[in-house]
Amino acid sequence: MSRIAVLGAGAWGTALAISLARRGGHQIGLWCHSPQLAEQLRETGRNEQFLPGFTLPLDVVITNDIARAVFEAEVILCVTPSEYLRGVFGRIAPVLDPDQVVVSATKGLEEGTLLRMSQVIASVSSNPMAVLSGPSFAAEVAAGIPTAVVAASAVPGVAQRIQREFGSSSLRLYTNDDVAGVELGGALKNVIALAAGVVNGLDLGYNSAAALITRGIAEMTRLAVACGGRRQTLAGLSGVGDLVLTCTGSLSRNRTVGTELGRGRALPDILSDMHGKVAEGIHSTSAALGLASRYGVEMPITEQMHAILHEGKSPNEAIRDLMARPGRDE
Numbered sequence: 044m045s046r047i048a049v050l051g052a053g054a055w056g057t058a059l060a061i062s063l064a065r066r067g068g069h070q071i072g073l074w075c076h077s078p079q080l081a082e083q084l085r086e087t088g089r090n091e092q093f094l095p096g097f098t099l100p101l102d103v104v105i106t107n108d109i110a111r112a113v114f115e116a117e118v119i120l121c122v123t124p125s126e127y128l129r130g131v132f133g134r135i136a137p138v139l140d141p142d143q144v145v146v147s148a149t150k151g152l153e154e155g156t157l158l159r160m161s162q163v164i165a166s167v168s169s170n171p172m173a174v175l176s177g178p179s180f181a182a183e184v185a186a187g188i189p190t191a192v193v194a195a196s197a198v199p200g201v202a203q204r205i206q207r208e209f210g211s212s213s214l215r216l217y218t219n220d221d222v223a224g225v226e227l228g229g230a231l232k233n234v235i236a237l238a239a240g241v242v243n244g245l246d247l248g249y250n251s252a253a254a255l256i257t258r259g260i261a262e263m264t265r266l267a268v269a270c271g272g273r274r275q276t277l278a279g280l281s282g283v284g285d286l287v288l289t290c291t292g293s294l295s296r297n298r299t300v301g302t303e304l305g306r307g308r309a310l311p312d313i314l315s316d317m318h319g320k321v322a323e324g325i326h327s328t329s330a331a332l333g334l335a336s337r338y339g340v341e342m343p344i345t346e347q348m349h350a351i352l353h354e355g356k357s358p359n360e361a362i363r364d365l366m367a368r369p370g371r372d373e
Contacts, residue, residue, distance in 0.1 A: 045208055046070045048116035050109070050131060052080055053321070054093040055148060056122035058181035064100040065187065066211035072104040074112035076123075076131075081107040092319065097185045109134055118144045118208060120175075121164070124321045125151025129163050136168045146194075146205055148175040150229035150285075151323040152330035157337070159226040171198045173205050174222055176229035177280040178288035180295075187213040193280045194218055195225040217280060224272025228263065228281035231345075232289050233324030234331055235259030236297035238348045239290035241358045243298065244305020251362075255344065256290050262342045266331065269338035297324040304351060305358045328352055343368060 045068075049060045052075040060073045075081035084090060084105045088098040099105075106112050113119055113135050123131045128149055139145075145168065147160040158166070161174050177192030184190050194209070194216050196202040202218040210216045219225055238259065242251045263286070264277040276282060289295045300322045303313045310325075328349045335342045347365055350356035 044068055045117045046115055047118045048072045048112045049120045050074045051122035054181035057090045057094045058185040060103050061099060061185045062214050064103050072112050074109050075107055078107045081105050094181055120146045122148045125149050125153060125323055126326055128160055132164050133167050139170055143170055145170045145172045146175055152230045152327045154326055154330050157330050157333045161222055171201050173201050174226050176225050178284040189213055191215040191280055193225055195222045197222050221273045221276040223270050224267050224276030225281040227267040227272055228277050229285055230327045231263040231331055232286040233297045234328050234345050234348055235286060236289035236295055237301040237324040238344050240298040240301020241305040244302040245358055259344055260286055262344055266335055266340045269340050296320060296322040
């Protein structure tokens with residue numbers, strides 16, 4: 044039996060806590076940043092703000108005390124939004140035992156530093172680490188619908204341990220040692236999903252959506268390889284798999300934000316309606332372009348998405364500019 048601390052009670056953190064508790068064989072703790080949410084979860088077991096319709100098993104320990112959450116935990120599963128990960132992990136790094144394994148399940152890039160989540164954690168801690176990514180809507184994982192994801196680590200044996208600890212009859216884990224490729228696949232697909240939502244919001248049809256997804260994986264792969272990832276990783280669960288899910292599924296927050304942008308709504312109004320939920324692609328777009336500039340990689344879809352989000356460019360104009368690019372070999 045392992046003690047597993049889940050840091051972050053958003054939709055994904057709550058779903059993973061439910062999945063791990065349902066699997067059995069572990070002691071599960073869930074840390075909430077919000078004291079109000081922690082109290083609600085203790086009283087009702089239901090996370091109505093982020094994951095309505097599901098109830099946490101009674102044996103999941105809820106806390107608002109982060110030091111208590113990680114104390115004696117053998118595995119620390121970080122599921123906080125990318126913009127808060129450094130602050131959260133900076134609070135616990137001084138009290139961690141060197142043998143505690145850290146797993147990042149956050150799909151994003153840190154603005155400013157352009158670091159992947161594992162790199163952010165490594166900048167303040169030397170604990171053995173893995174990342175978890177792949178096509179996984181939180182609600183479906185919480186419901187026990189069969190899902191396959193990938194655990195990646197550069198430390199021998201760590202990914203295999205997470206595979207054993209997290210795997211169940213409804214959650215299948217594959218392993219990989221390409222941490223950069225897995226993380227970049229999970230982060231960059233959110234940017235392309237925003238663009239897929241724009242296509243949907245503009246009612247451009249299936250041809251446009253298929254073209255965007257296909258060219259999206261091409262530019263994701265270019266950047267991942269430039270950053271040290273492997274091309275075949277982007278053809279797997281954390282690349283093509285997660286991209287297809289997030290670009291086509293109605294549960295995708297990034298696709299939903301893009302759809303509303305395509306319909307002409309302003310970004311602040313869209314975010315206001317999300318009531319605290321996070322679309323990581325919004326933050327990752329600028330960081331992705333920063334990495335592309337650093338490594339000399341062309342990312343036309345990401346460039347146009349950045350212009351829509353941050354420069355006031357109209358979605359129609361962005362699509363026209365993509366279609367007007369010079370002809371290329373595939």
